[in-house]
Amino acid sequence: MCGIAGIAGNDIKKEFIKMMADSLKHRGPDDEGYLLVNLSEKKIEERGGEDTKVSLRHINEPLDFCIDLALGHRRLSIIDLSPAGHQPMCYGSDDKYAWIVYNGEVYNYLEIKDILASKGYEFKTSTDVEVVLASYLEWGFDCVKKFNGMWAFVIYDPEKEILFGSRDRTGVKPLYYWADQELFIFASEIKAILALPFIERRVNEKILYDYLVYGVLEHSDETFFEGIYKLPPSNNFVYNLKNNKLSIAKYYDLKFNPDIGNFSDNDLENFSKKLKELIFEAVRIRLRSDVSIGTCLSGGLDSSTIAMVINEILKANKIPQLGERQKVFTACYEGERIDESLFAEQVVKKTNADWHRTFPKAKELLSDLEDLIYYQEEPFGSTSIYAQYRVMKLAKNAGVKVLLDGQGGDEIFAGYPPIFASFFLDLIKNIKFHSFIKEIVNLKNSPVGFRELLLQIAKLLLAKFLPAKLKIKILHKITPEISYLNPDFLKKFLKRDPARDVVSLSLNEMCYIWFMKGNLQQLLKYEDRNSMAHSIEARVPFSDDLNLMEFVFSIPGVYKIHNGWSKYILRRAMEDLLPELILKRTDKIGFATPEKKWLSEMAEDLKNLLDYENPYIKTHEIIRDLDRLIKRQPDSSINILWRIINTILWMKVFKIKFNN
Numbered sequence: 001m002c003g004i005a006g007i008a009g010n011d012i013k014k015e016f017i018k019m020m021a022d023s024l025k026h027r028g029p030d031d032e033g034y035l036l037v038n039l040s041e042k043k044i045e046e047r048g049g050e051d052t053k054v055s056l057r058h059i060n061e062p063l064d065f066c067i068d069l070a071l072g073h074r075r076l077s078i079i080d081l082s083p084a085g086h087q088p089m090c091y092g093s094d095d096k097y098a099w100i101v102y103n104g105e106v107y108n109y110l111e112i113k114d115i116l117a118s119k120g121y122e123f124k125t126s127t128d129v130e131v132v133l134a135s136y137l138e139w140g141f142d143c144v145k146k147f148n149g150m151w152a153f154v155i156y157d158p159e160k161e162i163l164f165g166s167r168d169r170t171g172v173k174p175l176y177y178w179a180d181q182e183l184f185i186f187a188s189e190i191k192a193i194l195a196l197p198f199i200e201r202r203v204n205e206k207i208l209y210d211y212l213v214y215g216v217l218e219h220s221d222e223t224f225f226e227g228i229y230k231l232p233p234s235n236n237f238v239y240n241l242k243n244n245k246l247s248i249a250k251y252y253d254l255k256f257n258p259d260i261g262n263f264s265d266n267d268l269e270n271f272s273k274k275l276k277e278l279i280f281e282a283v284r285i286r287l288r289s290d291v292s293i294g295t296c297l298s299g300g301l302d303s304s305t306i307a308m309v310i311n312e313i314l315k316a317n318k319i320p321q322l323g324e325r326q327k328v329f330t331a332c333y334e335g336e337r338i339d340e341s342l343f344a345e346q347v348v349k350k351t352n353a354d355w356h357r358t359f360p361k362a363k364e365l366l367s368d369l370e371d372l373i374y375y376q377e378e379p380f381g382s383t384s385i386y387a388q389y390r391v392m393k394l395a396k397n398a399g400v401k402v403l404l405d406g407q408g409g410d411e412i413f414a415g416y417p418p419i420f421a422s423f424f425l426d427l428i429k430n431i432k433f434h435s436f437i438k439e440i441v442n443l444k445n446s447p448v449g450f451r452e453l454l455l456q457i458a459k460l461l462l463a464k465f466l467p468a469k470l471k472i473k474i475l476h477k478i479t480p481e482i483s484y485l486n487p488d489f490l491k492k493f494l495k496r497d498p499a500r501d502v503v504s505l506s507l508n509e510m511c512y513i514w515f516m517k518g519n520l521q522q523l524l525k526y527e528d529r530n531s532m533a534h535s536i537e538a539r540v541p542f543s544d545d546l547n548l549m550e551f552v553f554s555i556p557g558v559y560k561i562h563n564g565w566s567k568y569i570l571r572r573a574m575e576d577l578l579p580e581l582i583l584k585r586t587d588k589i590g591f592a593t594p595e596k597k598w599l600s601e602m603a604e605d606l607k608n609l610l611d612y613e614n615p616y617i618k619t620h621e622i623i624r625d626l627d628r629l630i631k632r633q634p635d636s637s638i639n640i641l642w643r644i645i646n647t648i649l650w651m652k653v654f655k656i657k658f659n660n
Contacts, residue, residue, distance in 0.1 A: 002087070003024030003025075003532075004024075006185070007070050008183065008241060009182050011067070012067045012069070016196055017072040020187055020192040020196065021072035023191045023192045027188060028073070029074070031053045031073075032048065032072075033047075033052060034047040034049070037068065037069035037071075038065045039069060046088070054083045069163075071156065075087060076401075079126065079128055079290055080125050091134055092137055096159060098136060102132060105286075105539070106128045106131065106148065106149040106151060107285040108149065108285060112146055132151070147168075148547070149168065151166065152166070161240070161241045161242050163237075164237070166236045166251075168233065169544065169546070170233050170234075170516065172528070174525065176193060176229065177237075185199075189377060190223060201655060202227070203651070209489070210496070210498045211647070212485060212644065213485075218522045234250055234253065255554070259556050261555075263435075263558045271559055275548075275552065275570070276574070278547055282542075282547070283309045283404065284313060292400045292402070293402045294403050299582070300343070300409075300591075302542060303406035304344075305574050307351060308347065311351040325353055325354045326353045327354045327356060327395075328356065330344045330357050331358050331390055333594060340589055343579075343585065346579035357394075362602050363601070365598055371533075375533040376529045379650045381643075382593070382642055384595075387591060387593050388526060388530045391530075393534050400536065403537070404540075407524060410567075410590070412553070414510075414511055414561055420453060420566070421457040422505055423561045424436065424453065426505065429505065442564030443564050447587055460505065468494065469495065481629065481641050486615060486618065507561065524543060527540065595642065607623045607626060610622060612649075612652040617647065
């Protein structure tokens with residue numbers, strides 16, 4: 001796991017790539033490297049910096065040629081800890097070679113390496129990076145179709161005079177870019193692009209509107225920063241260094257079974273058996289590491305499954321990176337309804353795991369808030385992000401460098417309450433009235449009650465079919481906080497409706513949308529920033545294992561929700577491993593924090609922090625009414641109020657410039 005950066009254009013200052021890489025040091029504190037290129041004269045020179053582990057001239061020393069391409073890399077050493085893993089890395093012969101800057105893990109690299117070796121390729125390192133680069137030389141752009149894992153990389157191909165970039169299928173690893181007619185800039189994080197003095201920090205008003213009004217995030221290739229884009233998941237780019245042309249193309253789309261299906265005990269047995277095998281394999285290859293590995297444990301089905309699977313693998317094989325006892329990490333809230341430590345404790349008892357706990361408080365959030373916003377880079381959904389931040393910090397203090405997490409389980413197995421609405425509408429649409437009645441009767445097993453189900457169905461139908469203007473009128477009625485947004489700003493985007501594109505009335509399509517088009521991408525982004533803020537690699541078997549996700553999306557929807565149980569197929573697959581209390585959990589907490597309580601305790605300090613004038617929010621009115629606004633919120637969620645607070649603080653932390 002690392003940080004990558006690059007800039008292509010005429011007469012680039014080498015200081016620029018150093019500035020970009022320095023801003024990414026948290027992503028890779030173990031090594032740094034630079035490649036400086038003059039394309040017309042075909043001159044290439046490697047340089048190093050303060051943290052470089054190989055012998056190279058320093059980036060600040062004079063250079064005797066002009067630069068039109070510069071690549072930078074910050075390394076977090078996970079596989080092959082030797083200096084041989086230094087990047088930018090070159091592979092090939094004199095007549096055919098390429099350079100790479102790479103961030104991620106291709107977990108099936110050993111299997112690909114064997115294939116390449118049989119074709120005559122030789123390897124000098126034990127890294128997956130070298131395998132990725134050799135794969136490109138063998139298969140070209142199609143190399144990514146062979147990878148199972150997470151990645152964001154850019155390859156410089158001198159023969160073709162191009163930059164070839166790629167991002168993994170679901171967007172576990174980030175890749176951002178900025179381009180005009182003369183320059184192309186890319187980086188792992190937005191802050192590396194902002195480090196350049198000529199990049200202006202201006203708000204992308206469309207994305208800000210989508211977030212503030214609808215709470216929609218990661219649904220577009222645009223970011224909150226005007227002019228800065230993300231390469232979408234499942235996409236490659238090619239940047240032609242001769243004519244400065246950028247082209248982006250999709251290389252993968254996840255297929256899903258559109259049918260709700262008919263339930264069969266025999267099929268259930270076969271599906272469950274296959275699913276269990278795939279989960280074990282997905283976890284097993286994600287234990288490939290040369291550094292210490294731990295596990296995030298919230299106490300929910302997903303993280304508990306991963307912890308229990310690792311425990312079974314440990315019984316069969318000693319894995320030095322795991323130690324004698326698996327290390328697990330939990331965020332706890334003593335005395336709070338949302339506290340899940342009771343469930344996490346069940347896993348700890350069953351596995352004899354080494355349990356590490358953190359107890360986030362409002363005072364600590366206040367102290368870390370601006371750092372949290374800086375590392376996240378863009379406004380986020382709720383304060384639950386801070387709980388994850390603290391778990392990552394806890395793991396770092398325990399000496400763990402890799403964490404496995406259950407992210408993606410809710411999207412792939414249908415764990416969220418709103419997906420129940422799609423399920424019931426799917427049953428009606430397919431005239432399965434007997435199943436519909438049976439599921440209604442068994443709602444006691446689900447995370448939703450009958451009233452909540454009706455509300456979710458109404459929300460889904462309104463989001464899908466109601467005109468945007470009417471939606472805004474309703475939002476004004478039920479969320480009066482919208483009145484604290486500048487009316488000119490609201491009027492400007494009155495017909496914009498991003499919510500319509502992120503809902504479906506069928507279960508498997510809804511799971512697909514949440515998995516591939518927004519919701520999971522939000523969570524993966526939070527996880528990436530929180531883990532890398534503490535120089536930790538997070539691995540997510542449910543989110544990026546190709547075999548697992550393609551199998552689960554081939555299963556008819558009726559096996560994901562059955563007799564009221566969410567994630568039914570996962571429960572059946574893991575029934576002989578999971579503690580009974582977790583296996584039969586019916587509630588859905590979802591890594592929550594006591595948000596209302598925290599904001600109430602921070603209110604006075606927030607009033608000072610929020611004193612930042614901007615053209616989108618009536619800041620002084622928010623400050624004036626903050627206590628009342630917090631009190632009127634439901635205990636479970638702050639929703640738009642948090643989004644307003646987060647937006648103001650984000651603009652302040654990143655010193656956003658506003659048009660006159």
